[in-house]
Amino acid sequence: MNLVQIDEVAQSIIKQAGERIKASLHTQMTITEKSSPSDLVTNIDMETEQFFVSQVNQHFPTHRLLGEEGFGDTITDWDGYVWIVDPIDGTTNFINQQRNFCITVGIYKEGIGELGYIYQVMTGEMISATKGQGAFQNGKQLPKLATTQFEDSLIGVNASWVAPNRHIDHTKVAELVKRVRGTRSYGSAALEISYVVTGRLDAYFSMRLSAWDVAGGMVIAEEVGAICGTLGGGPFDLLKNQPFIIANPALFDEIITYYLTPQTT
Numbered sequence: 001m002n003l004v005q006i007d008e009v010a011q012s013i014i015k016q017a018g019e020r021i022k023a024s025l026h027t028q029m030t031i032t033e034k035s036s037p038s039d040l041v042t043n044i045d046m047e048t049e050q051f052f053v054s055q056v057n058q059h060f061p062t063h064r065l066l067g068e069e070g071f072g073d074t075i076t077d078w079d080g081y082v083w084i085v086d087p088i089d090g091t092t093n094f095i096n097q098q099r100n101f102c103i104t105v106g107i108y109k110e111g112i113g114e115l116g117y118i119y120q121v122m123t124g125e126m127i128s129a130t131k132g133q134g135a136f137q138n139g140k141q142l143p144k145l146a147t148t149q150f151e152d153s154l155i156g157v158n159a160s161w162v163a164p165n166r167h168i169d170h171t172k173v174a175e176l177v178k179r180v181r182g183t184r185s186y187g188s189a190a191l192e193i194s195y196v197v198t199g200r201l202d203a204y205f206s207m208r209l210s211a212w213d214v215a216g217g218m219v220i221a222e223e224v225g226a227i228c229g230t231l232g233g234g235p236f237d238l239l240k241n242q243p244f245i246i247a248n249p250a251l252f253d254e255i256i257t258y259y260l261t262p263q264t265t
């Protein structure tokens with residue numbers, strides 16, 4: 001199968017998964033704590049990931065799958081095709097708001113992102129990209145990001161990073177908050193990334209994200225000229241849980257070098 005065909009099947013699987021999630025909103029769900037009281041998973045997250053595993057096995061028996069809930073494969077190398085799947089990004093929003101959550105998928109070949117998707121289930125907005133072929137919003141090509149400046153920008157930031165924390169100097173983040181036009185916090189990394197690639201936000205960062213939160217978004221980002229990385233500006237490592245920053249190219253370097261400095265105390 002070529003990339004166009006894989007893209008078609010992937011979009012169909014994602015939309016079917018979205019329909020299943022919407023149907024589940026009428027049922028009683030089971031909520032379980034993972035690493036902390038704010039880190040939750042529901043039976044719907046798990047069932048959706050299992051749906052991806054069975055669909056990918058059926059359509060692409062040689063492809064592997066890395067999923068947040070662990071129903072896919074154990075990935076320690078990037079040989080061949082790997083689907084990186086977050087069945088529900090923004091689980092807390094799913095539970096408390098029944099909106100503002102996404103399905104996000106990155107399809108990587110030999111460690112290079114070839115296809116990326118962020119599907120906002122309740123609005124039906126599908127942001128997709130094929131490496132080298134551009135990014136699309138419900139099939140319509142997205143333009144490259146226009147240049148901007150801090151004073152005109154909106155930044156996606158969770159209040160945790162403006163309070164003392166063990167990752168970054170929060171006083172610098174407070175300076176950034178005061179310099180920009182405004183800040184927003186949506187509670188779903190993939191949703192915020194989809195807002196940066198469409199120009200609704202100009203940057204977003206979070207200190208502990210994993211491959212499934214960002215893999216699809218990174219493919220889309222490259223196609224519109226948004227820059228992604230970790231603290232210090234190096235590439236985000238998909239095998240680690242680590243800081244992630246995405247920004248308009250006009251803002252990225254200064255955010256990295258001045259506003260997001262690792263905590264030293």
Ligand code: 2AM
Binds near residue numbers: 091
């Ligand atoms: P999730 O909903 O798929 O867990 C919330 O601020 C954002 O951070 C969400 O995109 C959430 O993804 C992500 N996140 C990643 N790891 C997390 C963790 N350990 N606890 C809470 N949110 C986490």
Ligand code: CA
Binds near residue numbers: 068086090
């Ligand atoms: Ca998730």
